Amino acid sequence: MAVHPLPPRRTSAPETPDPPAYDRRRAWLILAMVVAFMMINYADKSVLGLAAVPLMDELAIDKSTYGLISSSFYVLFSVSGLVVGLLSARWSTRTMLLVMAALWAVAQLPALVATVPALVAGRLLLGAAEGPAASMSMHTLYGWFPPGRRGMPSALQIGGAALGTAVAAPVLTWFIVNLGWRSAFVALAITSAAWCLVWYAVGKDGPYSAAAQRAAAGAAPASGTPGTPRTPGAGERNGTRATVEASAPPLSRLLLSGTVVGSVLSAFGAHWALAVSSAWLPVYLQTQLDLTASTASVAVSAVSVLSLLLLLSVPALVDRRKRHGRAGRAADGIAQGAAVLVSGAALALLPFAEQRAAQLALVAVAFAAHAVAIPLHYVTTAAVVPAARRGPVFGVVAATGTLPGMFVPYLTGHLVDGAASEATGYAIAFLLSAAVMAVCGAVAMLAIRPDRDARALGGEG
Secondary structure, eight states: OOOOOOOOOOOOOOOOOOOOOOOHHHHHHHHHHHHHHHHHHHHHHHHHHHTHHHHHHHHTOOHHHHHHHHHHTTTTHHHHHHHHHHHGGGSOHHHHHHHHHHHHHHHTGGGGTOSHHHHHHHHHHHHHHHTTHHHHHHHHHHTTSOGGGOHHHHHHHHHHHHHHHHHHHHHHHHHHHHHOHHHHHHHHHHHHHHHHHHHHHHOOOOTTSHHHHHHHHHTSOOTTSTTOOOOOOHHHHHHHHHHHHHHSOOHHHHHTSHHHHHHHHHHHHHHHHHHHHHHHHHHHHHHTSOOOHHHHHHHHHHHHHHHHHHHHHHHHHHHHHHHTTOOSTTTTHHHHHHHHHHHHHHHHHGGGOOSHHHHHHHHHHHTTGGGGHHHHHHHHHHHHSOHHHHHHHHHHHHHHHTTHHHHHHHHHHHHHHHSSSHHHHHHHHHHHHHHHHHHHHHHHHHHOOHHHHHHHHTOOO
């Protein structure tokens, strides 16, 4: 009797889940909430600068003390951004944004006491609550938008910052001039609380988030039963999380890649300029260019509008290049590095300008052009980092990129107080800022290589 061998048992390799569907309507609703979130965020930052002149007069403090109050905002800013970023894989982004905004409301209330210690305490709490805001709101957005559609949402998220300053400057100045500087802080507390109520109703984690990817991996069809989904248990879900995270490169390798280092430096240079403008631009316009408080607020708004226009145009062009297969250093690295260089060059020329029109034009370029680097440095970082590591890497990138805020406002005030004249002090501060920004922009242009690093690190590209 012939013996026929048994046919080999058919097994199927684990199937890769299909990419989640892009829910455009829901994604843009979340984007609108994130833009509002960032508008409030930057209004919170700018209110102290807008109120600086009457505040210093009432409390009889010098510019170094005011700079210390302003810098205190950043004492816990970077630390909280780093800690929350590292732990973000364990928490819902919906919850994180809700808690942050609630703390913003509370942090405005110490201004009612109107003493230096109370103002420092309020800015410390506000800085701790706002430290993770940019990175975690961007992380939230990237959970709703696929890789090929992130440039414009990233720009709009940062554009919310520019729009927040543009709207807040005249509105808060009206409160300051007509109702006293404390009223501006109260108005911001009410606004933050209102945002929390809406976000509680509509906020949700997206289908491209790390949590959703882990859920999709855990629900993949079992071997030998193709097409049959299964629901993993709690232990299996934990194992899936560990498997997904273990397959990604170590955090240290990601952080030391050229693209991430270059992105951090471009953010560092951009935030240096941002720290100067947030703390000192309204004061500079009033005391050095002799503008009234209302006129200075209009000038600050104009700078923010220019930032917004750049944010809506440059990242859109970068996205278009990517969709046509022309991504890479020219699309990302050169754009963000050049933005910081142009801003630094304008800042270096500002002390030597004599005509009012030239001074205002240089102010606009110096404090607007750098904004382009902020969304693009998130885009380039996300391109080379796997989704499972995106939250922690964003936290580290945000913590290091925003370090200038910790000391630049105080340093600027100290230089102004210590110089032979205020004009000389501002000139020294601006030239120092320009030198730092030139180095950051140049290195960013040379180091950022998204295509190369994405292939080496398993990024989304």
